[in-house]
Amino acid sequence: MAEYKWPAPAERTLIGKRISRVDGAVKVSGHAKYSYDYNPKGLLFGKVLRCPHAHARVTSIDTSAAEKMAGIKAVQIVQKPGTEVLWQGDDIVAVAAVDEPTAEDAIRAIQVKYEVLPHNVSDAEPPAGAGEGPAGPMTEDDLENALGNQVPDAQVISDLQKRGVTFQVTDDMTKELKGYGVSDAVINALKAAAYHPEAASQPRSPYQKMAAQTQGDPDKGFASAEVTSEGVYGAPVITHCCLETHGSAAEWPSSDHLLVHCSTQGVSGLPDQYAQALKIPAGNVRAHQDHIGGGFGSKFSPDRWGIATAQLSKSAGGKPVKYMLERDSELMTAGARPSAYARVKVAAKGDGTLVAWQSDSWGTGGPAGAGSPPLPYVFEIPNQRKQHTAVRTNQGPARAWRAPNHPQAAVITMCALDDLAHKLNMDPVEFFAKNLDMTGPRAPIYKEELPLAAELMGWKQKWHPRGDKSEGPIKRGVGLSMHTWGGRGHASNCLLSIHPDGSVDIKMGSQDLGTGTRTAILIVAADSLGIPMNAITLNIGDTMYPPDGGSGGSTTIGGVSSSTRRAALMALDQLFAKVAPALKAQPADLEARDGTVRVKSEPSRSLSWKQACAKLGAMPLSVTGKNPGPGNLINSGVGGVGMADVSVDTETGIVKVNKMVAVQDCGLVINLKTAESQCYGALIMGISYALYEEKVLDPVTGRMLNPNMEFYRLAGLRDIPELMVHMMTDPLNENRGVIGLGEPPVISPGAAISNAVANAIGVRVPFLPLTPDRVLAALEQQQKAGA
Amino acid sequence: MKKNVRIVINGAEHRAEVEPRLLLVHFLREVAGLTGTHIGCETSLCGACTVLLDGMAVKSCTVLAVQADGRSITTIEGLAASENLHPIQEAFWEEHGLQCGYCTPGMILCAHDLLQQNASPSEQEIRDGIGGNLCRCTGYQHIVNAVKAASRKMNQRQRAAARAAD
Numbered sequence: 001m002a003e004y005k006w007p008a009p010a011e012r013t014l015i016g017k018r019i020s021r022v023d024g025a026v027k028v029s030g031h032a033k034y035s036y037d038y039n040p041k042g043l044l045f046g047k048v049l050r051c052p053h054a055h056a057r058v059t060s061i062d063t064s065a066a067e068k069m070a071g072i073k074a075v076q077i078v079q080k081p082g083t084e085v086l087w088q089g090d091d092i093v094a095v096a097a098v099d100e101p102t103a104e105d106a107i108r109a110i111q112v113k114y115e116v117l118p119h120n121v122s123d124a125e126p127p128a129g130a131g132e133g134p135a136g137p138m139t140e141d142d143l144e145n146a147l148g149n150q151v152p153d154a155q156v157i158s159d160l161q162k163r164g165v166t167f168q169v170t171d172d173m174t175k176e177l178k179g180y181g182v183s184d185a186v187i188n189a190l191k192a193a194a195y196h197p198e199a200a201s202q203p204r205s206p207y208q209k210m211a212a213q214t215q216g217d218p219d220k221g222f223a224s225a226e227v228t229s230e231g232v233y234g235a236p237v238i239t240h241c242c243l244e245t246h247g248s249a250a251e252w253p254s255s256d257h258l259l260v261h262c263s264t265q266g267v268s269g270l271p272d273q274y275a276q277a278l279k280i281p282a283g284n285v286r287a288h289q290d291h292i293g294g295g296f297g298s299k300f301s302p303d304r305w306g307i308a309t310a311q312l313s314k315s316a317g318g319k320p321v322k323y324m325l326e327r328d329s330e331l332m333t334a335g336a337r338p339s340a341y342a343r344v345k346v347a348a349k350g351d352g353t354l355v356a357w358q359s360d361s362w363g364t365g366g367p368a369g370a371g372s373p374p375l376p377y378v379f380e381i382p383n384q385r386k387q388h389t390a391v392r393t394n395q396g397p398a399r400a401w402r403a404p405n406h407p408q409a410a411v412i413t414m415c416a417l418d419d420l421a422h423k424l425n426m427d428p429v430e431f432f433a434k435n436l437d438m439t440g441p442r443a444p445i446y447k448e449e450l451p452l453a454a455e456l457m458g459w460k461q462k463w464h465p466r467g468d469k470s471e472g473p474i475k476r477g478v479g480l481s482m483h484t485w486g487g488r489g490h491a492s493n494c495l496l497s498i499h500p501d502g503s504v505d506i507k508m509g510s511q512d513l514g515t516g517t518r519t520a521i522l523i524v525a526a527d528s529l530g531i532p533m534n535a536i537t538l539n540i541g542d543t544m545y546p547p548d549g550g551s552g553g554s555t556t557i558g559g560v561s562s563s564t565r566r567a568a569l570m571a572l573d574q575l576f577a578k579v580a581p582a583l584k585a586q587p588a589d590l591e592a593r594d595g596t597v598r599v600k601s602e603p604s605r606s607l608s609w610k611q612a613c614a615k616l617g618a619m620p621l622s623v624t625g626k627n628p629g630p631g632n633l634i635n636s637g638v639g640g641v642g643m644a645d646v647s648v649d650t651e652t653g654i655v656k657v658n659k660m661v662a663v664q665d666c667g668l669v670i671n672l673k674t675a676e677s678q679c680y681g682a683l684i685m686g687i688s689y690a691l692y693e694e695k696v697l698d699p700v701t702g703r704m705l706n707p708n709m710e711f712y713r714l715a716g717l718r719d720i721p722e723l724m725v726h727m728m729t730d731p732l733n734e735n736r737g738v739i740g741l742g743e744p745p746v747i748s749p750g751a752a753i754s755n756a757v758a759n760a761i762g763v764r765v766p767f768l769p770l771t772p773d774r775v776l777a778a779l780e781q782q783q784k785a786g787a
Numbered sequence: 788m789k790k791n792v793r794i795v796i797n798g799a800e801h802r803a804e805v806e807p808r809l810l811l812v813h814f815l816r817e818v819a820g821l822t823g824t825h826i827g828c829e830t831s832l833c834g835a836c837t838v839l840l841d842g843m844a845v846k847s848c849t850v851l852a853v854q855a856d857g858r859s860i861t862t863i864e865g866l867a868a869s870e871n872l873h874p875i876q877e878a879f880w881e882e883h884g885l886q887c888g889y890c891t892p893g894m895i896l897c898a899h900d901l902l903q904q905n906a907s908p909s910e911q912e913i914r915d916g917i918g919g920n921l922c923r924c925t926g927y928q929h930i931v932n933a934v935k936a937a938s939r940k941m942n943q944r945q946r947a948a949a950r951a952a953d
Contacts, residue, residue: 024880029876030822039820291889680927683926716927
């Protein structure tokens with residue numbers, strides 16, 4: 001039996017090296033196919049009529065004129081009259097036509113009438129007295145929103161138990177919900193929920209106050225403190241803005257078989273979602289994806305438009321229909337990171353030891369509200385009191401955004417701590433270092449990382465007490481932040497076959513988001529089998545292959561690397577058993593190295609890989625490596641430190657980042673090249689949300705004011721500073737196994753940049769993004785306070 | 788009122804009857820079937836659809852197919868003269884100037900335009916030269932490195948060719 005562990009450092013031929021991505025050639029030559037590029041003969045083009053109101057009820061839909069138009073092949077009502085629409089841009093009617101302009105013409109010919117309802121798109125602080133007490137009983141819409149917006153079962157059940165419902169729960173209703181795949185636990189909680197018919201007609205507050213959480217004795221903590229700092233901090237709703245928009249192409253090869261090419265972060269998870277909506281067996285749905293143009297947490301579902309695309313295809317006799325979101329629809333509807341704001345009070349002893357934390361936080365995730373970010377972040381301050389209020393708005397539904405809730409938690413916590421360091425007259429590096437024992441099991445990592453980051457930044461030379469006192473309008477400053485993330489690995493199945501002719505192939509239902517998953521799988525397989533990467537054929541991105549987890553939560557590398565390692569070791573076990581007699585050795589004495597199978601103690605006694613595989617006989621050898629599985633190959637929990645050096649023009653309010661440092665651990669690195677690239681990419685994404693990104697909604701009309709890439713600005717080439725990335729690759733880290741990396745490095749940049757700006761100009765700009773108007777407003781307030 | 792156009796794409800002539808409102812990017816993707824030219828923002832802000840029009844980089848979402856009538860287009864599929872990759876393509880691969888790769892064809896063609904005008908651009912000139920192309924994944928640093936490496940490769944090959952000709 002193989003022992004399931006990673007090869008020792010000296011035995012690694014590929015793992016941990018800088019390896020160029022295997023899909024580089026197809027991507028640089030334009031031959032890589034994205035879902036957007038699926039262009040079969042006879043393709044029909046979809047378009048969707050979207051609701052122009054932030055909150056409305058559909059009263060009538062007239063599609064007759066569109067249906068009569070030449071070139072229109074199908075019309076599908078997505079949300080029928082009577083439906084309450086909860087955000088601008090939600091799908092109402094979809095059409096399919098022979099070309100895109102004709103589909104657009106048809107959309108213009110459709111008449112939809114709405115009863116416009118009052119909306120709320122403001123996630124401003126709850127007014128005094130609002131949101132007192134628990135939220136009222138759940139309405140049918142509340143329940144539908146929770147179930148339709150991926151609210152975890154545990155939360156739905158707890159809401160049902162605590163709040164009850166305003167409607168009568170019928171057998172038909174529970175049967176229907178079961179048909180949609182709602183779990184028995186939720187249905188049982190619904191049946192048991194208290195019935196409050198009187199609450200249905202009562203107006204409801206958009207503010208849902210969650211239960212307060214207390215730890216230790218916050219009052220005593222604050223009383224014992226020598227220095228207390230108070231402030232307000234936060235980050236707004238932003239979008240994912242993937243360069244390839246959401247969307248899919250769908251076709252029906254037969255009346256009950258669906259084939260979809262969908263831009264997705266989870267290929268294996270799609271069939272079930274289509275099957276529920278279309279009432280066909282999940283096994284009849286095939287999903288395929290070669291490449292995806294960005295997801296960042298927003299692409300796990302077919303979405304309403306994807307289901308509609310499949311329905312259009314069905315109405316059009318099964319012909320392929322493609323619908324990719326337009327850029328404005330993408331920004332309005334296809335991804336919103338919840339906002340989070342907090343009023344924070346934090347206190348320390350005179351020597352800088354943290355003693356107490358209090359936060360009143362709020363934020364919106366759209367119609368379903370939003371959960372609290374993990375506060376205080378990273379530091380387990382002994383005495384805490386925290387309260388969160390979820391604000392229900394017509395912002396559009398929340399979606400996971402790279403490291404859900406963590407960048408917001410970092411902004412709230414690390415900025416509050418930086419303000420406290422200032423009050424203590426301490427250098428923030430010393431202040432953070434002083435409290436690292438409060439970071440729990442990751443303390444040893446941070447203790448290594450913090451001084452290293454400071455050295456890479458040149459912190460000692462650059463840091464000065466708050467407010468750059470040098471002459472002229474340009475002020476310079478430095479700031480820092482720390483972060484953490486889980487990782488581990490999702491479920492994964494690696495089907496590995498070795499053929500008698502020596503060829504090797506791997507089939508996995510996984511997907512490569514551009515992070516380099518294909519390359520990582522091949523590195524692990526080739527290193528394990530002792531053959532070159534290009535001797536292995538890798539097939540991923542299809543439901544014809546064994547199912548693999550969705551790429552979220554930085555779980556892909558842990559999942560695919562461990563299942564592949566296990567598959568390779570299992571395959572070698574079987575191969576060695578066949579080869580051992582020919583080498584007059586025991587299977588346990590063999591190893592696969594340098595394209596040979598040989599006796600460990602006497603490497604000259606060997607067979608070439610091809611000769612060895614010929615011993616398999618007529619049948620290929622096929623094994624499935626799984627995650628989870630035997631051996632400790634993966635782990636969870638990383639720590640990282642981010643630092644920023646900025647210049648602020650105090651006359652224009654423009655912030656320019658001069659340098660960013662990311663020091664990050666991620667256990668055993670599979671490919672140093674792609675691992676570093678995750679950090680570089682995260683830094684620029686961090687600069688982007690720190691300085692530019694915000695989903696701006698008009699409180700009067702409820703509409704998004706910047707649904708285009710001119711005013712929803714992403715950081716560009718001119719915005720990149722000097723970037724320094726350092727991966728912690730010492731044996732201590734490597735021995736932990738593989739840990740995911742996609743998310744963590746994006747967490748700190750916002751807080752680090754905000755702290756650097758405060759260090760430069762001497763005053764806190766409370767909310768991201770740090771736009772010129774916000775910087776100038778903070779400077780003006782500072783001036784007024786000084787005068 | 789449809790119009791006849793004749794557009795040379797990657798050396799091959801394409802004739803079609805098109806609506807005057809048809810954008811060049813849609814002509815390339817849907818009429819010529821060349822999907823390496825990607826659609827990102829639709830409003831000439833992201834540069835994913837960049838192609839060479841008579842050798843000059845343009846964003847093909849802001850050019851009408853009828854404006855390209857009688858002219859010559861190079862898309863990413865036609866950049867390399869042979870089976871091999873163009874030095875800029877090699878450099879983007881080797882320097883890891885891409886992750887998801889969606890912006891890559893536009894980046895490479897824009898870099899091509901830059902290197903035609905300035906064979907040895909400085910780091911700042913690279914950032915300015917391809918600053919109209921957006922990337923959401925890489926952090927740009929490796930893209931800048933790739934353009935630098937491409938410049939070195941192209942200059943070396945030119946020198947070698949010049950020596951061979953002597």
